[in-house]
Amino acid sequence: DAGVIQSPRHEVTEMGQEVTLRCKPISGHNSLFWYRQTMMRGLELLIYFNNNVPIDDSGMPEDRFSAKMPNASFSTLKIQPSEPRDSAVYFCASSYGRVNSPLHFGNGTRLTVT
Amino acid sequence: AQTVTQSQPEMSVQEAETVTLSCTYDTSESDYYLFWYKQPPSRQMILVIRQEAYKQQNATENRFSVNFQKAAKSFSLKISDSQLGDAAMYFCAYRRRTNFGNEKLTFGTGTRLTIIP
Numbered sequence: 001d002a003g004v005i006q007s008p009r010h011e012v013t014e015m016g017q018e019v020t021l022r023c024k025p026i027s028g029h030n031s032l033f034w035y036r037q038t039m040m041r042g043l044e045l046l047i048y049f050n051n052n053v054p055i056d057d058s059g060m061p062e063d064r065f066s067a068k069m070p071n072a073s074f075s076t077l078k079i080q081p082s083e084p085r086d087s088a089v090y091f092c093a094s095s096y097g098r099v100n101s102p103l104h105f106g107n108g109t110r111l112t113v114t
Numbered sequence: 115a116q117t118v119t120q121s122q123p124e125m126s127v128q129e130a131e132t133v134t135l136s137c138t139y140d141t142s143e144s145d146y147y148l149f150w151y152k153q154p155p156s157r158q159m160i161l162v163i164r165q166e167a168y169k170q171q172n173a174t175e176n177r178f179s180v181n182f183q184k185a186a187k188s189f190s191l192k193i194s195d196s197q198l199g200d201a202a203m204y205f206c207a208y209r210r211r212t213n214f215g216n217e218k219l220t221f222g223t224g225t226r227l228t229i230i231p
Contacts, residue, residue, distance in 0.1 A: 033218060043205065043221040056218060089157060100147055100166060100211075103219055105159035 002026075006092050006106035014114055018080040021109045024073055025094030033103060034067055034077050035091040043091075049075065050097065082113045116141045118208050120222035127196045128230050134181075135191045135225045137206030145211040148182065148189045149219065154202040162204070165189065167211075193227075201229045 005024040013019055025032050033048040047057040052069045060067070064083070069075040079086055089110050093103040117140045127133035139148070150162040165173045165182050172180050177197075181190045193200055206222040 042223045045218045045220075048218050091159065093159070100164070102149060102161045102164055103159075104161075105151075108157050110157075 004092055004094050004104055004106035006090075006109050008109060009107065010110050010112075012112045012114065013082055015083055016081045017113075018078065019082045019086075019111060019113075021077040021090050021092075021111070023075045023077070023092030023106060025075070025092070026104055027073070028096065029094035029104070030072065030097045031095045031101075032069060032075050033093040033095075034075070035093065037089045037091060037108070038087075046077070046090075079111075082111075084113045087111055087113050116143075116208050116210065116220050118206050118220055118222035120204075120206055120225050122225045123223070124226045124228070126228040126230055127193075129196055129198060131196055132192060132194045133196055133227065135193075135204050135206075135227065137189045137191070137222055139187050139189065139206070139208050141187070141208065141210070143210050147209045147211060148180075149207040149209070150178070150180070150189075150191045151205045151207060151221075152200075152202045153205065153224075154199075159205075163191065196229050198229050198231065201227060203227075 007022045030051050034046040035043050037043050046059045047067045049069045067077045089108045091108045093105040095101040095103045119138045146167045148165045152160045152162050163175045163178050177194045179192045203224045205224045207219040209219050210217045
């Protein structure tokens with residue numbers, strides 16, 4: 001099993017540019033989560049999907065952030081326009097739809113907005 | 115809302131010794147799950163151990179064990195025979211139990227563990 005695959009691993013962009021982060025969950029997992037990690041705020045849930053449907057997006061900071069899951073094997077997190085305060089590590093995680101199933105995390109994307 | 119508190123930002127232990135990391139949580143739910151994740155410098159999040167709240171027996175995974183005190187809402191992690199590879203950030207996490215698919219994990223702020231050779 002390849003695990004959760006995120007791309008890119010690092011992203012450096014200028015303020016105002018659009019950024020798209022990608023995630024491929026583990027095959028067979030039907031829940032997908034996007035987390036953001038910063039020194040100040042720790043690990044925050046941005047949004048999560050069950051069976052490709054967004055369940056809770058209350059953690060999405062503002063309208064500049066959007067996430068999609070067009071099918072069971074792919075999800076994107078988009079920031080448009082990006083700002084320096086968006087600099088963070090963004091994690092994608094997936095799990096089975098069983099109540100005690102742990103989350104399996106990707107290696108994260110380190111985003112730097114200058 | 116559920117909250118998870120890790121009151122020890124940093125801990126250190128001598129190699130081969132035992133160390134305990136603390137975690138408390140706040141919830142009004144009676145059924146839930148608790149987890150410890152490890153994040154080494156590679157930044158990968160690795161599941162260390164998990165505990166179901168309805169189980170009285172403390173979970174154990176090799177050198178890692180937990181002390182789960184449901185009434186006190188406490189969930190500490192004990193690492194025995196500490197090894198250099200145990201150096202990492204450790205996060206405690208909570209998940210509410212439902213019958214309708216998966217729920218999110220709520221994380222604590224983490225404890226940075228240093229192993230002294």
